[in-house]
Amino acid sequence: MTAILEQIKEISLPSPSKIALVIIDGLGGLPHPETQKTELETAQTPNLNSLAKKGICGLVVPVSPGITPGSAPAHLALFGYDPFRFTIGRGTLEALGIDFPLQEGDVAARGNFCTIDKKGVILDRRAGRISTEKCLELCQQLSQIKIDKVRLWVSPVKEHRFVVVFRGDNLRPELSDSDPQQVGRKPKQVAALSLKAKQTAILTNEFIAKAKAILMNSYPANMVLLRGFSQLPHFPTMNEVYKLKPAAIVTYPMYRGLAKLVGMEVVDSGDSIEEEFKALEQHYAAHDFFFLHVKQADAAGEDGDFLRKVQVIEEVDAALPRLLDLQPEVIVVTGDHSTPALLKAHSWHPVPFLLYSQWCRSDDVAEFSESACAKGSLGRFPALEVMPLALANALKLTKFGA
Amino acid sequence: MTAILEQIKEISLPSPSKIALVIIDGLGGLPHPETQKTELETAQTPNLNSLAKKGICGLVVPVSPGITPGSAPAHLALFGYDPFRFTIGRGTLEALGIDFPLQEGDVAARGNFCTIDKKGVILDRRAGRISTEKCLELCQQLSQIKIDKVRLWVSPVKEHRFVVVFRGDNLRPELSDSDPQQVGRKPKQVAALSLKAKQTAILTNEFIAKAKAILMNSYPANMVLLRGFSQLPHFPTMNEVYKLKPAAIVTYPMYRGLAKLVGMEVVDSGDSIEEEFKALEQHYAAHDFFFLHVKQADAAGEDGDFLRKVQVIEEVDAALPRLLDLQPEVIVVTGDHSTPALLKAHSWHPVPFLLYSQWCRSDDVAEFSESACAKGSLGRFPALEVMPLALANALKLTKFGA
Numbered sequence: 001m002t003a004i005l006e007q008i009k010e011i012s013l014p015s016p017s018k019i020a021l022v023i024i025d026g027l028g029g030l031p032h033p034e035t036q037k038t039e040l041e042t043a044q045t046p047n048l049n050s051l052a053k054k055g056i057c058g059l060v061v062p063v064s065p066g067i068t069p070g071s072a073p074a075h076l077a078l079f080g081y082d083p084f085r086f087t088i089g090r091g092t093l094e095a096l097g098i099d100f101p102l103q104e105g106d107v108a109a110r111g112n113f114c115t116i117d118k119k120g121v122i123l124d125r126r127a128g129r130i131s132t133e134k135c136l137e138l139c140q141q142l143s144q145i146k147i148d149k150v151r152l153w154v155s156p157v158k159e160h161r162f163v164v165v166f167r168g169d170n171l172r173p174e175l176s177d178s179d180p181q182q183v184g185r186k187p188k189q190v191a192a193l194s195l196k197a198k199q200t201a202i203l204t205n206e207f208i209a210k211a212k213a214i215l216m217n218s219y220p221a222n223m224v225l226l227r228g229f230s231q232l233p234h235f236p237t238m239n240e241v242y243k244l245k246p247a248a249i250v251t252y253p254m255y256r257g258l259a260k261l262v263g264m265e266v267v268d269s270g271d272s273i274e275e276e277f278k279a280l281e282q283h284y285a286a287h288d289f290f291f292l293h294v295k296q297a298d299a300a301g302e303d304g305d306f307l308r309k310v311q312v313i314e315e316v317d318a319a320l321p322r323l324l325d326l327q328p329e330v331i332v333v334t335g336d337h338s339t340p341a342l343l344k345a346h347s348w349h350p351v352p353f354l355l356y357s358q359w360c361r362s363d364d365v366a367e368f369s370e371s372a373c374a375k376g377s378l379g380r381f382p383a384l385e386v387m388p389l390a391l392a393n394a395l396k397l398t399k400f401g402a
Numbered sequence: 403m404t405a406i407l408e409q410i411k412e413i414s415l416p417s418p419s420k421i422a423l424v425i426i427d428g429l430g431g432l433p434h435p436e437t438q439k440t441e442l443e444t445a446q447t448p449n450l451n452s453l454a455k456k457g458i459c460g461l462v463v464p465v466s467p468g469i470t471p472g473s474a475p476a477h478l479a480l481f482g483y484d485p486f487r488f489t490i491g492r493g494t495l496e497a498l499g500i501d502f503p504l505q506e507g508d509v510a511a512r513g514n515f516c517t518i519d520k521k522g523v524i525l526d527r528r529a530g531r532i533s534t535e536k537c538l539e540l541c542q543q544l545s546q547i548k549i550d551k552v553r554l555w556v557s558p559v560k561e562h563r564f565v566v567v568f569r570g571d572n573l574r575p576e577l578s579d580s581d582p583q584q585v586g587r588k589p590k591q592v593a594a595l596s597l598k599a600k601q602t603a604i605l606t607n608e609f610i611a612k613a614k615a616i617l618m619n620s621y622p623a624n625m626v627l628l629r630g631f632s633q634l635p636h637f638p639t640m641n642e643v644y645k646l647k648p649a650a651i652v653t654y655p656m657y658r659g660l661a662k663l664v665g666m667e668v669v670d671s672g673d674s675i676e677e678e679f680k681a682l683e684q685h686y687a688a689h690d691f692f693f694l695h696v697k698q699a700d701a702a703g704e705d706g707d708f709l710r711k712v713q714v715i716e717e718v719d720a721a722l723p724r725l726l727d728l729q730p731e732v733i734v735v736t737g738d739h740s741t742p743a744l745l746k747a748h749s750w751h752p753v754p755f756l757l758y759s760q761w762c763r764s765d766d767v768a769e770f771s772e773s774a775c776a777k778g779s780l781g782r783f784p785a786l787e788v789m790p791l792a793l794a795n796a797l798k799l800t801k802f803g804a
Binding site: 030031038059063064065066067068069070071072073074084087090093097340342345346347348349371374375379380 | 405406409413761763764765766777779780781783787789790791792793794799800801802803804
């Protein structure tokens with residue numbers, strides 16, 4: 001555990017007060033060249049504006065200035081877990097991303113179908129990006145592979161991507177990649193990076209050899225590349241650290257996996273933003289912390305669809321009264337990172353943040369937007385500070401020192 | 403390497419985009435008592451103001467709040483190298499400052515000519531601040547000293563200050579100072595601080611003894627004091643860490659040395675500000691990162707010459723269109739630290755900062771000045787964040803985590 005989490009653990013108290021953390025994925029944006037307004041600044045958000053006016057605002061730096069984060073490290077930071085310390089292997093992350101019920105001790109790896117020539121040299125690391133249907137078909141074939149004393153699953157992700165999971169006794173993830181990450185070379189043997197991982201290296205190489213034989217006539221997808229061997233990490237739970245009973249209201253697999261990793265209970269959340277807010281109402285009594293995740297803003301940003309992102313934000317604003325009516329002691333609305341439609345990708349830009357509570361010491365920001373939050377009295381601050389602030393405003397932290 | 407540099411190294415990519423980092427040495431100032439305006443606020447800077455208006459602004463904290471830095475640590479921080487971790491010994495710094503071609507393995511020390519009495523007790527640690535001409539003459543005498551298996555150079559710096567460099571096999575810098583840093587005491591024997599440094603301690607003491615003999619009749623400069631024994635440090639280069647091809651446009655020796663230490667190519671830069679901007683034009687095609695250093699503002703500040711510092715800043719502003727015409731993707735203008743003319747010295751005050759890029763998410767600062775930048779949306783931030791921000795804005799960093 002990091003020093004700050006240890007400190008918080010020492011001073012956190014269970015209490016009846018409730019915290020709602022609404023994460024609009026990829027919330028931050030860049031100004032449209034015609035209007036000079038970002039997606040959030042373009043959206044009509046009367047409810048968010050009024051909450052910003054009553055609350056305290058700022059700009060959150062997701063993981064470190066200038067760094068563009070993936071959604072996993074960005075969310076961990078918002079939950080108070082330093083993403084440079086609490087890392088998740090690539091294989092595990094892919095398994096979480098397809099909702100694979102990974103168990104403790106399983107070893108997961110990210111796989112690519114790839115193309116090799118007759119000598120075994122890699123011609124295309126992505127096998128011409130085969131269709132997801134083709135990927136599913138090949139994964140079903142590879143799932144038939146038998147290896148002594150091990151159960152294994154090969155599950156499609158998208159196009160050429162898949163996940164392979166090995167389950168057995170004493171499996172270890174300290175394994176080198178078989179993927180050399182460049183064409184013109186042969187796939188590498190998986191090597192054990194610790195003595196204990198020797199047996200696991202042998203069986204993963206056996207898997208790769210059998211996969212190669214099965215795929216022999218499946219050009220262009222005639223070989224596999226594995227990387228990011230990893231196991232479910234052990235993170236302290238939000239209950240241990242914060243004494244919370246957290247619920248996650250999420251609609252995308254990876255976020256369900258992340259929420260479980262920090263000990264949240266993932267509740268049935270429906271598919272739409274409105275259904276998520278309904279789920280919040282339904283589960284409100286049984287929990288004291290709610291992570292409500294809105295994926296659609298990020299998806300619109302990645303598609304470069306400025307207006308759709310505006311609409312998603314307006315949809316959240318329209319649903320907000322359901323949350324307000326529940327009167328949680330603390331409401332936080334922010335994003336995990338920026339996804340400006342103009343960049344069609346995640347970016348490094350800090351993210352608008354608002355916190356409302358009876359005790360927040362409001363500033364004079366009267367609008368929820370990048371430019372207004374830049375003038376908020378929280379300034380530009382690291383995502384790791386969000387949970388301590390939320391807990392403090394919920395009066396869930398006792399004094400540090402005498 | 404520090405953790406953040408390791409991270410940046412993992413995610414940095416070579417790309418055609420270009421970054422110009424203009425450092426006006428000692429840029430920050432304090433308000434003149436008559437006008438209540440700082441040097442920068444007094445200067446007419448239409449080009450910097452318009453760049454600030456298009457860009458994003460803030461105040462840079464050079465190395466740590468309240469700390470007044472030397473130019474070496476302040477520049478290292480701007481280059482992304484934590485000056486508390488990447489340290490340069492005093493002897494090495496002095497050698498860089500006089501453009502001495504220090505080689506790997508050389509041991510350099512900072513020297514003072516001093517005055518001792520007949521019993522060898524120090525009366526004046528600076529020998530009455532002898533003239534630089536006298537210093538040169540004495541250094542030439544000391545350069546005649548012969549020590550077995552070692553080459554040595556004694557080079558004047560200014561007044562009583564000199565540098566001595568020893569070159570030979572297996573020389574080590576783990577040596578205590580001979581300078582007791584106070585009068586009324588005798589110079590100390592140089593002691594080895596590691597087993598391997600024993601031989602080097604012996605030969606430096608031999609040098610000191612021979613110097614004493616030579617200087618016997620050179621009162622008041624009748625003895626030497628040595629301190630800061632050190633070797634050229636090994637820093638990761640900006641190419642290794644950032645994948646950049648950096649060029650340094652500098653006119654002062656120490657900055658050339660610093661630039662080389664982080665792997666910049668030091669190009670022929672002329673003597674004046676205008677010539678430096680011409681050099682930028684000439685070398686623009688061959689590099690993707692440009693450190694352009696303007697020393698004159700700091701020199702004016704140290705002289706307490708408020709108006710000359712104003713003029714230097716105006717000269718930079720007048721030359722700026724040459725840089726703007728090149729249209730680099732990212733332009734940063736800031737200083738390494740403040741040198742208020744009113745203090746006639748470096749100071750701890752944070753330094754005005756502006757960054758312009760297509761993706762900077764501009765704030766509403768419309769003027770490049772201490773007071774305007776204090777309201778910029780970057781807030782008050784550490785110099786170590788400058789490079790990650792510049793690289794991000796040049797789209798040279800990929801995503802951290804999935």
